[in-house]
Amino acid sequence: MRSLERLTLAHLWVAFAAFAIACFFGVWQMWARSPLPAPFVTPDNYFLAVTEHGVSMAFVLTTFFVMGFGYFTAETALERPLPGKTFGWIGFILGLIGAAMASYAILSGRASVLYTFYPPLTASPYFYLGLVLVIVGSWIWCVLMIVAMAQWKRANPNVPVPLAMFGTVANAIMWLWTTAGVAAEVLFIVLPASLGLIHTIDVGLTRTLFSWTLHPIVYFWLFPAYIAFYTMAPKAAGGRLYSDLMGRLSFVLFILYSLPVGFHHLFMDPQEPAGFKFLQMFLTLLVTVPTLLTIFTITASFEIAGRLRGGRGLFGWIPALPWERPMVLATGLSFVMLFFGGGGGLVNMGYGLNAMVHNTSWVTAHFHLIFGGAVVVMYFAIAYEIWPRLVGHEPSSSMPQRIQLWLWFLGMMTMSLPWHWLGLQGQWRRVAQFDYSNPIIAAWGPWVVVSLIGGLLLLASALLFVWNLLFLYRKPEAARLPFRFALPVHPVTHVPASLNGFGLWNVLVAFLMLAAFGWPIAQAFVIEAPHAVVHRVDRGG
Amino acid sequence: MSNLEQEILRHERRWTAGVIIAVAVILGAVLYAAFALHVNPPSNIETIDPKTLHLSAEFTESNLGTRVEAGGQVTTRIVTAQFAFNPQCIVVPANEPVTLRLASPDVIHGILVTGTNVNSMVVPGYVSQIRTVFTKTGDLLMPCHEFCGFGHSQMWATVRVVPRENFRPDANGRVACEKS
């Protein structure tokens, strides 16, 4: 096995192992919250589980998957060896040590602060240091992606960067901007508090810095799915990408508008000025645009494929598509979950409308559908698609892959849709046990059980996914064909410099971040809000 | 650029125009709700020292709960702390403006009131202020909806919305839930 395959596989296996373990915890959490008697239900265990589930899914699965897929893309899309592979391994080791350190802190009950930290609740320093190491490892990945593209551009002047790599580097640049917020928060506030160097903190400032990271991080997770939409799905469907240009435009719009919008997580916070909540709400509306553009471009690409296969009439191309191919099926399922998850998101971001749903199960429904559903189903499809290149074998059948994808979709819909209803009834978040003797809460019971059933389907799907990767790929690969990405309708011979590089976008992002976050962060130093006392949770606090 | 490429771009442009219209409609709905219907999240940026909350003039124990102020305005003051609301039950009149003011002496909490748009974080260092009108009478649930530690699941309060004729303040203008 060549070194690139090993580097990619190492990352993907860490990602999927964390994912599978987190699925077990997720099911137990839902069981604990339901009216059904569940084992080991104590608040300590519950919040340990929620922290583990959140950190594994939001930080480990995602970061390691993005990195592994990125290394793979850098070599296959640019058709040249990845530069600095040693540094890639260093980044991996750092991330692995960090993930292990954070896991140890969580599982030993010393870091039950959830993946969003909730200062002044303060966990063991190993928790924060562990996550710092994961982030530093990912920064190494960012640099390698940028270097790989820069070297390729020098060797290929005036040639458009292959779209898959353009998207990967867009993600890397966005990630560098994204992590600045949480890095500042951890370095200057949270870690000193955890180490006992400071005993009080400015909670408003801490939340503001965290919100800098909190929204763009979900686009960091989302990029691989969109890269697959544009550069893998049209090919799997047997067609062409409708517009390469729209892909590039969508990627840069994500960089621009995923960053200055964190306040839509803080609409209900009294310390943030209304004007800035408005501004960031408006910018959030703009970040819906690249998704709405994408759904049209990818649907048109699928229409090309379906019509090439003989589909006629307005919709005949839909059944004509090769739905037996995992990448095609996953894209379709992803778009359905994107509809519901995105719709829920439109309500969340609506400034005043947020009051109706903030911290209710509606929010839980939103991000499970959009991330756990629309994005993670594409992670599965990407893994299935690149696995033959990584392990040198073809799958003996695509049926287990399709069953796994359908199970994931059905489970996610069953689990998440009731949460919309429950959220509107007022069911709030992060509850270890509900008092089902209260008549208002009793009415929620049956739906909580429905969600639990969805969760069980998801667990089955997660286990089948791992099984597929381990045991399904047994057929010797026919020939070592180079991995190819989707072709656009017309060969891309020239793109404007602004859609072949990121100089302009970095400048615009700097301006937008200054406008959106400049005053809110400065405010903390101007008004000097009283500090809150650090509350340790690692000694039974 | 070939004819086909131009045609593709034309279709993409038309779709983009449609998208912008949809986005503008949503923006309009949000602005309408904010300005015409007065639905605005709490952004009062009012600081208060969490460490001396109990010694403050406003959030001292005896001043908590619902009180009709000098000018007739109904204000309810609540302290959210690990892991209980103080007071655990509040009385508010129906169909009258009510101002809720909350503060935390320790960690981040948050509240919602079931069936209403009342929702706010309570961040130590700041006072949260929400003005609303309760229209439906009855007992509403007001849980702490933000993770605040291991006792979070048991932290909730009752909002008792009573018709105007049953809302009887005492000599000091205060109204509390009847002890059952």
Next chain:
Amino acid sequence: MREADSENEGPTEAQLNEVMKQVPRGAAVLAGFAVFLLMLGYSFVYFVIFIPRGVVG
């Protein structure tokens, strides 16, 4: 799956051009309908659930 590769030696220019006469008619209708449903759902939540819950702030 790999069989797709030989298939993607793929459409001739003529086949592609023929198909492109119809595209993106179907996509525009499907995606447009999806966005319409989205707006409908949003309106329902806005008018039927959100507004009746009253003023706040």
